Amino acid sequence: MRIECPLCGSRDRREFYYAGHASALERPDPAASAEIWDNYLHIRENLAGVTNDLWHHETGCGAWLVVTRDTVSHAVLLARLAKRDKK
């Protein structure tokens, strides 16, 4: 498997650390309900199809990436930086 790192180019998956679904980017407000926090931390879809995952280019540039891939065909459709523009 290879991932196209936006900073480094196409790299072998051994350079990356996998960290689950990209919903981890949507951190709830500290005062949000227990249910919202529970969903954020523990509840994940188990999709057959297109999914967005977080991968850390740990032995490369150190960038966290959102990788869009298809869990059925294994196609890697897109990889973008998790870092967003300044709020």
Next chain:
Amino acid sequence: MRIAGKGLIDRDSVLNFTFNNKLYQGFEGDTLASALLANDQMLIGRSFKYHRPRGIMTAGSEEPNGLVTVQRGRTQEPNTRATVQQLYEGLVARPQNAWPSLKYDFLGINDLLSPFLAAGFYYKTFMWPKAFWERVYEPIIRRAAGLGELAEAYDHDLYEKAFAHCDVLVIGAGPSGLMAAITAARAGLDVILADESNRLGGRLLSEVEEVDGVTGRIWADAILVELARLSNVRIMTNTTVTGAYDQGTYGALERVAHHMHLSPEGLPLETFWRIAARKAVLCAGALERQIAFPNNDRPGIMTASAMRTYLNRYGVSPGQKIAIFGNNSDAHRTARDFVEAGVEVVAMIDCRQEVLAIGNYTVYAGAEVVGTSGRLGLKAVTIRHNGALKTIECDALGVSGGWNPSVHLTCHMNGRPVWNKDIASFVPQDGAVPGLSVAGAAAGEMSTTGALAQGYAMAQAIARDLGKRPKSFDLPLASEGPYEITPFWDVDGKGRAWLDFQNDVTTKDIKQAAQENFRSVEHMKRYTTQGMATDQGKNSNVNALAVLADATGRGIPETGTTTFRPPYIPVAMAALGAGGHAKGFAPERFLTSDAATQELKAPMIEAGLWYRPSYFPQLGETHWRQSCDREAKMVRKTVGICDVSTLGKIDIQGPDAAEFLDFLYINSVASLKVGKVRYGLMLREDGHVMDDGTCARLGEHYYLITTTTAAAGQVMRHMDFVHQALRSDLDVSFTSVTEHWAQFAVAGPAARDLLNGILTHTITDKTFPFMGCGAVQVGGVDGRLFRISFSGEHAYELAVPAGYGDSLFRLLLDQAAGMGGGPYGMEALNVLRIEKGFITHAEIDGRTTAFDIGMAQMISDKKDCIGKTMAARPGLIGPERDQLVGLKPVDAIKKIIPGAHLFETGAEPIRQNDQGYVTSMCYSPTIKSFIAQAFLRDGRNRIGQTIKMVEHLSGVSTLCEVCDPVFFDPEGGRLRG
């Protein structure tokens, strides 16, 4: 026997080799198989189940029968395919699966018992009595099972892994592969051309037909010369592409030194390649299949194309009287070539009615082979022709049931091959592997001219795809007739007809599976073990499912195939795991003080990948405890030195550094003054403790934090995530500087005196108060000094650039020695921290919360931080939690064991009564008792109570007093002293 004037062998280079303890001679260019056949050694081994005598069946990596053990120096390699093994001077090979000898094999009795050993025998027979399985059946089966034997000694051979990248990977160097490679290369693409053989050309090396007006192999050599000259082409011989993986990644096994008796020092035996290719062309050709007829497994019976290979490539005839049995036009090329080479061809048996001979040989049209004879080698075949039986004497029989395109790689990503009735074979599904196109026989194109055209067309298309403008050039033409086939799978008749030679599966087994309702091809496979041997059914799967289709009244396409999975050929685990054993599995990290530490004969212990001193034994000390006790007392009394460089160090800078750290730590960092250090605790977002460490503010926007040795990588990754994914609004940069600094703890009442002996500028309690930090100079080197303590003593950590670590450590030891101090190791460090109630990852093991370790009050209520919300959730706080406490034995038994569980004194020590567990333990020479850290249900409210520690593994039960975790100097006066 050798045939004069034929073959690509070098008859001036004689090679001596041994098979079955007998000396033979072959030539440079031979394989072990061709050399054995040249010496008329037809019997090579015994089959797996019935121990039937077997000989060479093919001339390639798909060989099911010709498996031998090659002895190579100290290593013996079982299941080496004689058809792939290049001959070398001094090669030693042994037959397998035969005892006491190849000719008289004891387990040959299985063959007589075969009526009882048919498919499903094991499943049906060894069911009862149940107790017999482990003691009786399994040992017997295990002894009889398996092919070949391992040396059961350390494998001294070197294996390597390697990575390669290219625009186009061409798999196979036959006509289509060579054409694809040269076309892509001329278009300016980076090309890797990989082929299983040691010589490029594929089938062209085995045929006499012409390409572009010259013999095929001469055309191949000319292409090779051009390819070899181009810098954008890498030719990999002896390399089998074993698997197709996601995003254009291919696995490939290169046999680097199998053709050498003793390889040069440092040369690997095999290299496992991972090739990343933008595009690939599969030009793997096709494999000839057998026809199942009674007793079709005798030595001397092989595929018709293998016969041609032995004749044309190796100058060998496998017999003196050759017969051919086939259902297609291609088989006739074998008859023609042998006639032209002057070998007697006694019969061309063709099951088709309309047959056109292409040479001077006798054709039996509409005939079939119904039996064979010859116990250790073929002597005659019996054919049915025009309704009559006829026995023909022959010592070699070439069989052709047609050709199966090598579709394997196209199935590695779930692709299913499709049935092509014109060639009565499966061909690849279009687009089965993204980026992989298929050309030539692998795509079902059976003519050489067509294969050349496809290779060219695929490569041109790829070149255009990759943005090149390839020039077109004239295609070479090949001389050969058309491929015509009438499907024919098995001959009805008396006697067993083999399909899978390696696993001894016969047509009868397949029919029985169908009868017992194992009708799905996957069920049939598992019931009969068809296709489950090391050749993975390359020679037999299609025939077997044709027989199954017939037995179940379905067509072949409806019956379908089993799934081809990587690897295409057997790959040694040593090759797959190359670089991943011993130090490759766990690299060693050494401290800058390692040399000095080793000189002091300190035993080392592993801390992650680091090696740290356990203790520093002195003369007369015979037990580690003596050293440990002395070192712990030394630190409490004078001064001790300990290398603490393994702690993770992260350098953090930027205007928002304080805000960033505030979001990471539960406690406030922004309020820390420049020149001060603070203890900090990080949580995971789920509220559990991630790590602890210190945070030093070196400047207004400049921090240095430490992590524990174990969690350094995890914390760095976490910080990257928090910054990039959650707080990219913050202007902050950070990087790991763990290995940039050598850092030493100087601990004990005399610590400051020691430092003032070596620092350029004297320090005082005022310039470096407790938890102070700042720049210092030592011996002209700029360093950093932190007044922090993991021992509870007046202590510092002195850091210098790593290059000065060794000399600083030696200098510190010199100074300490003059003051009654010295180095201390991990054992004493552990004692000192347990006495003070400090925690390590034994305590913060991922299941504990800030509340559990008594630090809930550190969570700042003035800010948000990672884990804050969840740390407050029900279930993570309260009396139901196991909380950090100290333990001290109170009875005659003093033993406390980490990992042991805690129970009420009167309670039965069972899981339901569990009250907690011990995490750390030591003997404290200061307290003069064993002391421990433990997590106890509602522990902070139970201080002073007695609890029972039980360790079931060693049967130890100890009564303990529950104490405050801080055993020594609870007021902390010594820290500030």
